[in-house]
């Protein structure tokens with residue numbers, strides 16, 4: 233068949249897809265109406281609408297079901313990406329979803345936000361982690377996306393501290409397997425790189441590689457990997473550590489790929505909201521607590537979890553910000569705060585702690601490797 237004839241068939245197929253998309257959008261709007269009717273008041277602000285209309289668990293089930301069905305020619309990963317956007321578009325018909333993220337554009341946090349909410353959400357770029365918390369607290373955005381920990385570098389301490397302060401809780405998580413690349417202007421060969429720009433976390437994640445391969449280079453910290461890419465554009469002897477995506481966005485060339493010290497370099501992001509998520513049966517709960525100044529207090533706290541068979545996936549301590557050498561412990565546990573075992577463990581915890589704060593319960597997610605912008 234000729235190219236023209238095949239293209240005519242593609243055009244006809246696209247029109248059918250479009251028709252089906254409209255059919256789907258009508259159904260999604262009808263579901264939106266039904267949800268509003270079932271919960272009369274409260275859906276008139278950004279937070280209320282998000283809580284009422286958006287259903288991340290249903291969205292995940294839709295994606296998983298279709299990915300499992302995808303046995304045809306069309307790539308399975310692309311099925312997810314396409315349907316992510318279809319659902320993002322359907323949801324935006326009812327009420328635009330306002331999402332704050334730690335900017336600037338092109339950072340891994342933006343990639344995480346886009347992966348979760350698609351291109352039809354309304355994004356608000358915040359310059360600082362506090363800015364993301366503020367946007368959610370004031371209701372400017374229904375949700376906010378920030379990084380909370382990295383598998384190589386550990387905790388993003390500011391996120392942890394702001395969560396402990398309260399007002400905003402964790403509603404979802406996303407673990408991205410992150411690859412760093414060395415990027416430079418077109419005319420800059422690897423041998424002439426004298427400065428390497430990046431965010432301190434990214435530089436730290438590539439420390440071994442940089443020491444070995446660019447021992448003489450000066451490491452220059454920037455506010456973000458995007459700021460690093462912009463610096464590299466201006467420097468004829470400079471390079472940036474950033475995502476391969478940043479190369480595309482900024483017109484840089486990739487000098488070296490996968491330069492992070494560990495092949496499994498993962499960053500965990502959290503979605504902040506005013507309320508946490510309902511129980512799904514495969515949940516995680518984040519907690520903060522400070523133990524009484526007594527011998528064995530921390531051990532008693534840990535046995536409170538063990539006695540109930542509650543698994544801990546993270547335990548770390550932070551200075552309390554109240555008095556020197558006083559600590560707040562941060563714990564992630566498997567289970568939802570409404571699970572009986574978790575509730576009993578929390579009750580026991582309260583008797584050995586000065587403070588116990590639930591930072592949110594949310595669905596556990598498997599790590600995801602992003603190869604291109606979703």
Ligand SMILES: C=C(O[C@@H]1C=C(C(=O)O)C=C[C@H]1O)C(=O)O
Pocket residue numbers: 259260261263264285286287288290291294318319320322323
């Ligand atoms: C249509 C619904 O509402 C929203 C849109 C969805 C979709 O487009 O498939 C899925 C979940 C919700 O975020 C629904 O809950 O089924």
